[in-house]
Amino acid sequence: MSSAEVAVQVFKEIETEDFRILNIIEAGMSKHEFVPKDQIQKHSKLPMDRIDFTLGKLNKLGLTYRTKETYNGHTLNYAGYDCLAINALVKADVIVSFGQSLGVGKEADVFDALSPSGRRIAVKFHRLGRISFRQTRRTRGYTREHSTWLFQSHVAAEKEFQAMKLAYENGVSVPEPISQNRHVVAMGMIEGAQLSKYKDIGKPEKVLKEILRNLRKAYLKAHLIHADISEYNIILQPDGHVLIIDWPQAVKTDHANATELLERDIKNVLTYFNRKFNIELAAKEACDYITGKTRSLAF
Numbered sequence: 001m002s003s004a005e006v007a008v009q010v011f012k013e014i015e016t017e018d019f020r021i022l023n024i025i026e027a028g029m030s031k032h033e034f035v036p037k038d039q040i041q042k043h044s045k046l047p048m049d050r051i052d053f054t055l056g057k058l059n060k061l062g063l064t065y066r067t068k069e070t071y072n073g074h075t076l077n078y079a080g081y082d083c084l085a086i087n088a089l090v091k092a093d094v095i096v097s098f099g100q101s102l103g104v105g106k107e108a109d110v111f112d113a114l115s116p117s118g119r120r121i122a123v124k125f126h127r128l129g130r131i132s133f134r135q136t137r138r139t140r141g142y143t144r145e146h147s148t149w150l151f152q153s154h155v156a157a158e159k160e161f162q163a164m165k166l167a168y169e170n171g172v173s174v175p176e177p178i179s180q181n182r183h184v185v186a187m188g189m190i191e192g193a194q195l196s197k198y199k200d201i202g203k204p205e206k207v208l209k210e211i212l213r214n215l216r217k218a219y220l221k222a223h224l225i226h227a228d229i230s231e232y233n234i235i236l237q238p239d240g241h242v243l244i245i246d247w248p249q250a251v252k253t254d255h256a257n258a259t260e261l262l263e264r265d266i267k268n269v270l271t272y273f274n275r276k277f278n279i280e281l282a283a284k285e286a287c288d289y290i291t292g293k294t295r296s297l298a299f
Contacts (some may be wrong), residue, residue: 004109004125007082008098010061014083020044021054024085025074031150034066034073067211078127081150084186085125094179094186095123102190107156108246110190115178122175123191126153126160126183126248141208153183161185163224167250170221173214173243190245192237194274202237204277209297210242211269216290217242219262223253227261230268231276261288 001009014022018040024043028035055074056066067073071197076084084089089095099112100121109125135165161180164187168174176188194214219223225249233246251261266286273279281299288294 002101002104002109003127004082004111005101006062006079007086007125008062008111008203010079011083011086013061014063018054018058018194019084019087021051021058022076025076026081028137029075032073032075033188034071034075036075037072040074048221063187065102072136078125078150078152078153080180082125084183084185087180088181089184089186092181093160094180095121098123112189113186120189121178122187124160124185126156126185127158128152135177150183151216152261155216157183157185159250160246163247165251166222166245167218167247170217172222172224173182173210173241174216175243175245175246189221190235190243192243193234194232195234195236195242197230198236201238201277204273204279205299207240207242208269208273208279208281211244212286212289212297214242214244215265215269219220219253219290220292223252224266225253225255225258225262227251229265231272235271262290266290 001055019042020091021040021044028039033252037051041048044051063077063083065073081088093116095113096116097187099116102112103108107126107128109127111123113121113123115121127152157180164174164177175190178186183220218226227248228246233244235243235245237243251258263283266283270281270286285297289297
């Protein structure tokens, strides 16, 4: 069971006092890996027996870790951080309930949820793990040398939300960005499946052209480069149109490595369509189209 699944399952068991302690631990983690129990008591102003009871409950629910090696300290795990974000989104009237898991990946969990109006939306929990520290620092410019795993996930969600908002406002086919809190992004429903999962997509030339049109809009209107696009984050929807997801690594077109990142995106897409559907298109032609040097594609 993923941390997000744990959080969704136990959320209704968490009371106001429990959230108060979770928030204090979250704040204390800016100075301590494990927040000392006496500091939690100091900021909560609750009797120590209540602190002990609440900390025991949170630990039992799988929302915190504790250490007793040199002192009695507590820290959030992803499930605890998930619960804080869920609570904030509930209070903001973004979500009222969760449905089934839509997917569990290496760096995110996505859930089906309902808004107060009854609209189905998708809720994405970023969860960059401790193991991926070195990799994310090397490949993504937004991480800090000493940032915690929670902070990395928070910034990834923040970056994705801002990129999606900019892309959406400029007509790029992305999920509608609805809200973001901590490491969680609420967005319009994602219907369909990853392009990689389809054996037959009808008219592959048409699908490829639509993908490239969206990359062109992102580049020329939103001034964005996805920077990690592949058949795994292009969704083919039931109506045959595409939806481009996973934007935390997006960069602006004036980024120092913009050309290299755009060329890699183009190579990923064209290589897939050539291998799977035997469609040939020169990378330079696609690049010239996306960057506005030409107005159409010759295929």
